[in-house]
């Protein structure tokens with residue numbers, strides 16, 4: 001259910017919809033092309049290299065290096081209730097990039113380009129609907145994972 | 155190869171135009187361009203509109219404008235590539251003439267942004283980036299350029315003072331431009347102390363939404379010479395390129411790669427290089443954007459953009475005067491209009507009509523118009539006879 005992904009979701013329908021189910025279970029998934037083996041994050045159904053539409057999900061560590069960041073004060077619709085928030089762009093160890101909020105384990109003065117960070121799956125606790133997301137935290141941060149990951153195929 | 159020239163220009167007042175509808179704004183600049191070219195509506199074969207539709211209640215704006223100008227049944231269509239829509243309109247007009255389909259084409263950039271209520275603006279602002287993986291974290295237009303700025307500062311030692319110096323320059327020239335939204339100088343201290351938007355940006359690092367229209371009329375060489383004589387300004391180089399919308403797939407975080415590519419094409423086509431450009435209007439939607447433009451266009455080396463402004467090389471009398479009309483920063487940024495506004499300015503510069511803002515002996519000029527956060531870029535090079 002991709003519509004679970006994000007505080008506000010703009011993309012309810014996609015072929016990588018099960019990404020959000022895996023994230024809810026505590027697993028961060030990229031994609032792997034079944035034809036040529038190309039791996040990437042964010043996951044995509046259609047291979048940009050060989051054009052094959054045949055893919056599978058592929059768990060990644062979520063470790064990476066901070067490329068850049070900003071602290072947003074002027075927030076758009078849907079984000080004004082959370083006050084000022086920090087957004088970071090991560091270069092993932094396994095390839096690809098990920099954009100997320102910088103989490104509470106990183107202090108105000110600790111954000112530095114080039115620092116190592118860990119992507120941590122999260123669930124919004126206080127919403128009636130299921131809402132999943134992730135934050136960037138200190139390396140070594142742990143989180144709960146469901147005992148069995150969901151099916152690894154779309 | 156036969157050339158295509160600009161034979162008429164018109165530019166309305168930018169700002170909060172609560173006095174006029176979008177058709178009326180378009181009319182104002184179109185009528186001025188007609189009178190500047192000294193031609194009549196029957197001499198024009200088609201109208202291309204540059205505008206971004208989601209700001210207007212009237213859907214399919216091109217037809218509504220064509221009607222208001224009483225230009226029906228001549229053809230019209232709209233081009234949309236976010237903030238570069240105006241330059242895309244000029245490019246399609248050039249293509250229409252080059253193909254032989256038309257001989258004289260008018261281009262109108264027009265945008266009314268202040269009719270929307272704040273919640274609608276804030277909702278649009280939240281969908282500037284790639285919506286599947288990025289906008290869900292509340293990314294904004296300033297937020298993306300702020301991330302480029304932080305990376306540029308990290309790699310090249312660019313400072314907040316250098317960013318603010320861009321705003322100071324553009325307000326300095328904007329104060330001399332009667333069409334600008336903000337005709338007031340600002341100090342470096344005021345810029346640096348302005349309210350935070352997205353770090354490292356304060357409000358003075360950002361351009362403002364605005365209403366306004368601008369128009370240019372293009373013609374094939376023979377017609378252009380017959381109509382405008384030695385006042386014609388030639389569009390001799392066109393470059394256009396794209397890069398990813400998503401920062402997750404972006405090749406460079408310290409420059410706009412579509413601008414580098416588009417400028418390469420335009421320089422080659424016009425047979426000139428960066429050192430030949432006597433005046434440029436570039437897309438300073440944020441202060442860092444102008445600094446990256448200096449580098450992407452080859453006015454200075456990669457990483458030296460901050461020093462270029464600190465040394466006042468982009469002022470009148472500097473190596474390459476940039477945005478001496480005030481830029482988006484001071485003129486305001488009616489997004490579909492901006493590319494046409496830039497063109498009006500450089501045509502005036504090449505005609506020698508800019509008064510106290512005039513670049514001496516200007517004979518080659520450049521416009522650099524970026525769409526969105528860089529996913530589109532159009533670079534055009536203009537020459538005097």
Ligand SMILES: [Zn+2]
Nearest residue numbers: 033036047050
């Ligand atoms: Zn493949």
